[in-house]
Amino acid sequence: MDSKDFNQLMWHDSELCHIAIDRKDPGNNDNVVVDVQWQNGEFATLIFEDCYELEMRMNFGVIAPETILQASAVDQSIELDRIKAKWRGIGVDLNGLRCFEILTNSTASIFRVYALNCVINADGSLRDVDKIPSTIFFGYKKIF
16 A cells, blocks of 8 residues: 555544554564554554554553544655665665554554555454464453
8 A cells, every 4th residue: 555545544533443563473574453443333454564663652541442533654754764774774775665653532642653565454344352363462452
């Protein structure tokens, strides 16, 4: 998915349901997986593939669903330049790296995923979190 497609999704007031960090194959397949319930009630899973950095600042203690204020993807920023330069120093070309950012309403939290790609699975159902084999999982039902 390119930045324009990501930016055009109906983010505002959609609910952030789960976040998982998948490092089952470290360095070869580093993914961040986000489950979202859109305003129309449908569920989708976004998979940020080939991640190179993740920033999360999440506030807790608010008794309300974690709704999204806005989300965007950018192809150019000072932070992207910094990450690309760091990896270029060891011979890795990250020319297609993008920053995918999600800001929330409920807790004023922010997530920035620096990844080469984002794919969306919009089959309309929420994954069974008890069956997710992720290394680290943040969600409403389970933390391990």
